[in-house]
Amino acid sequence: MQNKFNLKYAPHLGSFVYTAGKNPIDQIKYMADLGFTAIEDSGFKADYIPFDATKMGIGMCNQPNSVLDEIASTMTKLNMEMGTFVVTPHVWPPIEIVTSGKPEMHRIFIDKYTKGLEVAKRINAKYVTVTLDCYDRSLPIEMQTAHAIDALKRLCDIYDGSGVTMVLEPLSDHHELFLRTAVQSYMICRAVGSDNCKILFDMFHLQKNEGRLIYHMDMVWDEIAYFQIGNEPGRTEPGTGEIDYKNVFKHIYEKSKATNKNFILGMEHFNSTEGAEGEKKLLKSYLEADKFLND
Template identity: 35%
Template sequence: MKRRTFFKNSLVAGAATFAGLSLPLGREAIAKASPFNMKFSPDFGLFADVAGKAPEDQIRWGHDNGFHAWECTFLQRRPLEEQNKISNTLQKLGMDFGQFVGTMDFKQVTFAGRDESIRDNVLKEVRASVEVAKRMNTKFIHNVLGMADPKLPWDFQQANATELLKRVAEIYEPHGLVMVMETMNHKINHPGMFLHSLPQSYSMAKAVDSPSVKLLCDVYHVQIQEGNLMPSIDYAWDQIAYFQIGDTPGRFEPMSGEINYKNLLQHIWDKGYRGFLGLEHSSSMPGKAGDLAVLEAYKQVDPS
C-alpha cells in the first residue's frame, strides 16, 4: 500500500473512532488526551468545526486534546478586546503563544527598495508590534519582507533589505523580541516576493548578526521552492528560530502529501528543537471528520 493511502486511511479511521464516541464531538470527547511532545501551534479556524467558532473555545479544545501552544498570523486584525481574551485564555491554561505578523505587504517593494516613506512605514509597524508582543506574552514577530523590485539589481536589493533588518533589530533587541522572516515560494503561491529561499534568508540573518533577526522555516514553502529539506535545515540550523508545517501538494496536514513528516520532525526533535511549530495549513477533508483527521495526523508524526 502506498504511504499516502495508508496514512489517509489511518486518519479517516481515527476520525471515525472519535466520531463513534457517545460523548459530543467537543472538549468532553477526548478530554484526557496526552500532550504532544512537540510544541505544535494551531491557528484559529483549523479546528473550528469540532471546537466551535469562538477563539477561546478553540484554544480550550486544543488544550484538552494535547496542544500546549497557539499562534495567530493575523492577530492584529482582531479587536483589542479579543486579543486580550486570547492572551488571558492561553495564560490561564498554561499555554504559550507563538508568532503573529507585525508588518506585511504583498504588493509593494518594502525591504528590498529605497523608498524612504515605505521603509518608514515598515518601521512604524515594527514599533507598534512591540506592544502587541507584550500583550500576548510572546517574543516572536513575523515580518514579511515584501515584493522584489524587477528593475533593481539583486545585490542592491539584498543590501537594502539587510540594512532595514538591522534597523528592525535595533527596535526589538532592547525588548528581547525576535523577528522571524519566512521564505515564500515563487512557483505556486507567491511569485515576485523578495524573500524566497532558505539560503537567501540565512545569508541576511548572518549579515545582520543579531539575536533579534532569525528565520521562520515554513517547510511547505521550502519543499516547493528548493526541496532537499533535511540538509538545508541542518545548514541553516543556527539561524532557525521557528518552524511552520504544511504538506504539499495542497497545503494540508502532515502525511497528506509528499513530505515524510514522521522522519522530518523526528530529525528536528533529535537535533534538540523544542520551539514552536505552527500549523500553517488547512484540512484535506471537510467538517468535523477533517478536523479530527488533522488531530490524528499530529499524533502520528509527533516524535518520541
C-alpha cells in the same frame, strides 16, 4: 484524555472551529484539552485584501485590545505559549517596500512591524512573522539585499530588549516575492547579526522552492527560531502530501536535543477535509506523525 506530544505543535485559531465553536477562547481551551501547548495565528483582514485569510487565524492585528487581553489571559492560565502571528499587509498585492531602499518605503516597513511589536507584547508572543515583499527589478540583487539588511537592522534597534524575535519567512506564493530560500534567509540574518532577527523555516514554502528540507535545515540550523508545517501539494496536514513529516519531526526532535534548542512548530496549513471529520483527521495525522520515537 489529553494527548502527549513529543514536539510543541501549534494549531491556529480556526483549526478546530467545527468541534470547538467560533469563539477564540473556546478554541484555545479545546486545543489545550487535546494536549497542544502553543498556538499561532496567520490570519489577517483588510478591506483592500480581496480574499479571506482568516482560515489561518483571526488576525491578531485586527482585534480590539479587549480580545487580545482575554486571549493572553486564557493562555497564561492554561500554561500555553503564543507562537508567531502575521502583521496585516500594508498594501495588496505586495510591492517592493523593503528592497527599493526608498526612505518612504522603509518608513512603512518600520511602522508596520513596530505596531506588530506592540501586539506581540499584548498577547505575550515571542515571535512576529516578517516578510520582505517583492523584488525591485530596477536594482541589482545585491543592492536589494543590502536594503533589506538595513531595514532589518533599524527594526532590531526597536525590538532590542523586548524578548520578541522577528522571524523571516521565505515564501513561494508568487515569483516576485524576494525572500525564497533558507540560505538566502541565513545570509540576511547573519548580516543583521541580532538575536531579534532569525529564520522562520516554513516547510511548505521551502519544499516548493528548494526541497531537500533536512539538508537545508541542517545548513541554516543556527539561525532558525521557528518552524511551520504544511504538506505539498495542497498545504494540508502531515500524511496528505510528499513530505515525510514523521522523519522530519524525528530529525528536528533529535537535533533540538543535541543542540539544546526548543522550537514551536506552527500548523500553518489548511485541513484536507472540511468539517468535524476533517478536524478529527487533523488530530489523528499529528498523533501518527509524532510517533517517531516508536519506529
